Amino acid sequence: MPRARTLLVGIALIAALLAPHQVLAQGCAMCGTAFNHDDPVARAFNWSVLFLIAMPYTVFALAAGWLFLAHRRRSSRRRAEVIVLRRARPVDGPEES
Secondary structure: OHHHHHHHHHHHHHHHHHOOHHHHOOOOHHHHHHOOOOOHHHHHHHHHHHHHHHHHHHHHHHHHHHHHHHHHHHHHOOOOOOOOOOOOOOOOOOOOO
């Protein structure tokens, strides 16, 4: 079964690489008709979309990195010494008559 899955993924990758540019360039109808091919505004729009897409991943990566470093710093600190207490004697309960 895993061999069939690998073959299917390989066929899908080859089909995606050999697909024409128009098939891979799926976008909204407004973006396709509003901008010309070599328009600098279109390039700026595409870059702004990429920045908007990347921002949540950047925020998540920064938060995860900060938590990781905080965890590493905390574990590298010297730990407090353990205080050894003497065992307490058991308390005798009320005597039964």
